[in-house]
Amino acid sequence: MGRQGWQGRRVYGSERGGPAGPVPGHAYVELVGGPLDGQLLDVTGWSEAELAGGALLATDTGLWGPGGRSDYIPDSSAGGSCSRYVWNGDTP
Structure with a gap:
């Protein structure tokens, strides 16, 4: 889960006081598609x-605006690896 190209990438939650970028020793998945595309999830x-359950993440930039959530699920094309979660839609 710790890819070299992740340095300088934004981490989900950094807008709420979390670290702005990846922290050494932490594990991340890449969020692909949807309003959080390109961010990393710690x-x-x-x-x-x-990990297999994916993540339902709060976001103000999704279909439902403030208070909405975006559903991200493990990338089934990754061959069992949990290094990427793909967008599965938004919910209020």
């Missing part, structure tokens, strides 16, 4: 079951 400490 999944440090997540179990395999949690």
